[in-house]
Amino acid sequence: MTRAHFGLAALALLVFAEPAAAQGVLRIAVGTSLSTLDPARTTTGEEYIYDNLVFSGLTRMRADLSVEPELAERWDFTPDLKSWTFHLRRGVKFHSGREMVAQDVIKSFERILDPATGAAPRTNYEMIERMTAVDPHTVRFDLKYAYGGFADIMSDRQVKIVPHDGIDALPTQPVGTGPFVFKSYTPGDRLVLARNPAYWEAGAPKLDGVELRVVPEIAVRLAALQAGDLDIIWEVPPEQAKALGGKPGVRVDSVATASWDAAIMNSAIAPFNDPKVRQAFHLAVDKRDVVELTLSGEGAPTHSPIPPNHPFFNKDLPIGKADPRAARQMLAAAGHPNGVKVPLVVPAGRAIREKLGVTLQQLAKPGGFDIEIQRVPFARYNAEISGKAPFYVDGYFARPTVDTSTYPFLHSSGSWNARLFHYKNAQVDEVLDKARLTGKADEQKPLYLALQKHLVDDPPGYIAYAINFVCAYRTTVQGVATHPMRWFDLRAASIAP
Amino acid sequence: MAGYVAQRLGFVVVVVWVMSLLIFGITHLLPGNVAYAILGQYATDAQVAALEQVLGLNDPLPVQYWRWLSGLLRGDFGQSLVMQRPAGPLILEGLGRSAILGAASLTLVALIGIWLGVHSATHPGTLGDRLLTLAQYFFIAVPEFFWAILVILFFSAWLKWLPATGYTPIAESGVMGWLTHLLLPVATLTAGLIAHVSRLTRSSMLETLRAPYVLAARAKGLPERLVLRRHALRNALLPTITVLAVDVGILIGGIVVVETVFAYPGLGRLLIFAIEHRDLPLLQAGMLVVTTVYALANLAADLLYAWANPRIRYGRAIG
16 A cells, blocks of 8 residues: 555545544434524524523423423412412522522513513413512512412423523523523524533433534435434424334434414404304314324324313314215305305415415315415414414414413403404303313313313314424434423433443 | 726725615515514514614615615624624624635636536547536536435435534534535535536637647647647636636525535525524625625636736726
């Protein structure tokens, strides 16, 4: 071997050597850049991952959807459910080194309640009338009305505790109390987090760090996972799940969630202002077919935002088989003997919801619905579609409690109902009002079962399915389960050598 | 020559200024509301109106334009609305990474493209020439995003030789780590352009080789090597220089695609981010930087052209 040959061989070795993965740094691929680092203002699934790694809430939600203490060690409430006192865990430190105290909790919620912050979940907390720091480690919330699920909604994505003296730094150098510390963020590239050595739970986290890599192309994400460039793909499209599961070194994990998609029918605009037309649509389309065609089976038909795997799901209500004849008869009875011609708006670029639109267009045809698909970018939904279009496809992430999943969407005074369905049903209002006045599951259950019965009799819109959430992992990744709320709990995660 | 340079430079300034008008006008015609983009979908109408007031979105367009332009002249690129950070450093960082891709690609395109073109022109009709012609058509016809996915599947997923995505600075993973992240994007960017440049050089060279002065050079007994290098190539390269400058534009477009597919954090990704999030200040500043780069590339081509072609520099300088 000449020297030149040797040089070439050495160069080839160097160039083509497998890229070294930093030991203990977990690389998670997401499709879109985060637009904000301020947890109160986050609105996307990618951002919620970050929220839960860098910050903590008063309570947190486990993968089985039960709620457990986090920054609050325990809490108690008055029998009228209107005054809640949270006892903060002592010795919890922000990443800046300062201890977390009651003042931080109060400031965090003041920001969320201030309309100027633009916090997405603000309406869920408007019941808070007054907050009091009883002592540095105790906070009392006095509510405007009784609310049984108050500790549960403290586990939501955006309601994280931030330092009262570090608000201005949130967009650029955010500081929290979570298991990972913010290092850097390059939009279009990656968010880099490092282990929080002062995290309050002994032995956690195990990883040296976490990187959220922004990789827009799904084909590239899949290739990079197989190549070992990535450890986790967050959100695998349902049609890819089966194919990817067979690849060596890759594990696919799918969980049922309470996230749902629907064809929103505006009850204030023709033709859906007639309940018969809404019912006719339900007769025309079998939800099981919709799940198969839209989600490749990665989901389950549902009646309301309460998902089929939830103990409150009403199993006695049948998912109707398609009956196009009955649908046409119902339309005729509503004054549409020749069927209904209506445009259906779908969000351009949201693959699954676009597919749902086309599926409904095809399946509803024999039932007398002549649907024309209109693609509109999701960014324009707010200004042009919500409250204006009679019929459009939309969907919502799971909420932390059954109340927050149903009340805002279905109660006649609900904030989301005012945007989406414009639905008014006195029986529905009654059960929703009653259910939030109790914190006990055995009292809530019959009410929510009745809710679903009312919704099947008088459907607000076509709530098609609860969607599964699919993630893919290198088999070397241990201690992580796909979370039905679509974020990651990485406290126990590790990477096998 | 100095007069010529000054004239071309003045031309660049005019082009960039006109483009700044266009960019500003077009971005204001884009659908979507900036205040909504910042406040998110939960904003109330009153909040949106208040923010529009703060951002000066209610001022007449010429006032807004002047505010923007005078800021740019002072080196203030504005504030990214979505990220709430100054746009200047963000753009500079992205530009630096994109420039690495662009410079590496353009150098390879020039060297390999010209070499292949000359080789093929001096060996016309041979098997090598024909294969090359076939390959040229193929590489010109197939778009970048297709190559990108293909090389990722082949070199990353299957062979596992090269990383599929991302960028690592030299300080973090050494020269080799840095280089491995560049190989696939650069290969993707150059494939089509090498075909383009070599095709053009080939035909230009073939034409030049038939010129009487080449015959004269050969007749006075010059070695073929010198005939090619000193007499033929310099003339044959004139159209190639122009095409290389035009290719800078194609390259910029290609960089946007390649950066997206390879998740490479350059200026292209930043522009896409700005468009997706309706981040107008970031978008405007980014587009103006791209325009300026393109104008400067054409200036460089003009100067190179003048250097290679005395008729231009003397003609203009005298006239």
